Amino acid sequence: xxxxxxxxxxxxxxxxxxxxxxxxxxxxxxxxxxxxxxxxxxxxxxxxxxxxxxxxxxxxxxxxxxxxxxxxxxxxxxxxxxxxxxxxxxxxxxxxxxxxxxxxxxxxxxxxxxxxxxxxxxxxxxxxxxxxxxxxxxxxxxxxxxxxxxxxxxxxxxxxxxxxxxxxxxxxxx
Numbered sequence: 001x002x003x004x005x006x007x008x009x010x011x012x013x014x015x016x017x018x019x020x021x022x023x024x025x026x027x028x029x030x031x032x033x034x035x036x037x038x039x040x041x042x043x044x045x046x047x048x049x050x051x052x053x054x055x056x057x058x059x060x061x062x063x064x065x066x067x068x069x070x071x072x073x074x075x076x077x078x079x080x081x082x083x084x085x086x087x088x089x090x091x092x093x094x095x096x097x098x099x100x101x102x103x104x105x106x107x108x109x110x111x112x113x114x115x116x117x118x119x120x121x122x123x124x125x126x127x128x129x130x131x132x133x134x135x136x137x138x139x140x141x142x143x144x145x146x147x148x149x150x151x152x153x154x155x156x157x158x159x160x161x162x163x164x165x166x167x168x169x170x171x172x173x174x
Contacts, residue, residue, distance in 0.1 A: 024149030027158040036146035052151040057143030079122020087114015
């Protein structure tokens with residue numbers, strides 16, 4: 001699967017390098033991305049040239065969902081845990097190249113240093129907020145609707161195929 005930032009295999013298929021408005025005729029409009037993706041997948045399953053299709057999110061919104069409250073305990077615990085993983089990784093690498101092969105000392109030193117650095121960096125980051133952001137959240141860019149566009153030469157064929165999808169039991173509305 002490729003995405004906007006993965007540098008997918010469509011580079012030669014006419015994907016612009018600069019941000020460009022999408023072109024094509026509307027062949028369907030959906031309330032959520034899953035329905036739009038299902039429509040394009042249906043076109044692909046029916047041997048339609050999907051490289052002529054574009055899914056466009058319209059009425060974009062940044063949605064920030066609050067996950068939970070932050071406290072010093074949670075911040076320091078998370079910092080110590082992430083530092084421990086990184087320290088363990090570094091310790092294992094040092095242990096592999098250590099002349100005393102089989103010694104656990106580099107692993108323990110890496111683990112301890114990772115925990116210490118994780119605590120310091122987490123505490124410094126949380127202290128700089130001065131209580132203005134005592135919550136954790138996750139952000140998503142979502143659209144109010146998703147339009148599926150197709151290049152004009154095959155738009156009618158795509159609409160006909162999507163009409164068949166909509167006629168199925170449990171089919172999407174286009």
